[in-house]
Amino acid sequence: MPEKFEVSFNSPQCGWMSVGFRAGDNEFHTTTAHSPHENALSELLLILTELTGDGDCRRVLKWNRDPEEFDIVFEKKADSVSIEIVEYPTAERDPSEAEIVFRHTARAKEIGEAFLVTFEQLYAERDADEFEENWHQPFPLAEFQKFRNDVRGGVPGQH
Numbered sequence: 001m002p003e004k005f006e007v008s009f010n011s012p013q014c015g016w017m018s019v020g021f022r023a024g025d026n027e028f029h030t031t032t033a034h035s036p037h038e039n040a041l042s043e044l045l046l047i048l049t050e051l052t053g054d055g056d057c058r059r060v061l062k063w064n065r066d067p068e069e070f071d072i073v074f075e076k077k078a079d080s081v082s083i084e085i086v087e088y089p090t091a092e093r094d095p096s097e098a099e100i101v102f103r104h105t106a107r108a109k110e111i112g113e114a115f116l117v118t119f120e121q122l123y124a125e126r127d128a129d130e131f132e133e134n135w136h137q138p139f140p141l142a143e144f145q146k147f148r149n150d151v152r153g154g155v156p157g158q159h
Contacts, residue, residue: 026103037063051111060073112151
């Protein structure tokens with residue numbers, strides 16, 4: 001039986017957000033900053049939307065913790081998506097110092113649904129958690145709505 005893939009992004013606080021990835025005994029947790037990769041959430045949603053479509057692709061999302069930097073590498077082949085989180089000790093992103101801290105492969109639908117659960121939670125709690133003030137930028141609403149629609153298959157009434 002495949003390991004269930006789970007993603008967690010906790011409400012942002014002072015420009016930082018706790019993120020986590022888990023598949024069975026394989027898990028990775030860290031905090032991440034809103035800058036210098038200000039568009040990371042929007043870019044992530046665009047990548048995830050692309051993964052729901054047809055065709056193979058490989059995309060790299062840059063994200064940071066300060067001073068550590070992360071690349072989240074998504075690679076889709078047929079209906080299988082692999083995720084690798086690569087950690088670099090500094091912003092130089094020296095490949096000789098890179099360490100893979102998380103790796104998981106699953107069906108594209110499973111990956112999309114896991115991310116959708118956490119983005120729906122962020123969206124639902126955005127006002128109570130003062131998302132924009134705490135993340136220092138707006139919630140990526142248009143990208144979220146497109147991603148949600150693609151994962152749900154365009155079924156009206158499913159939110």
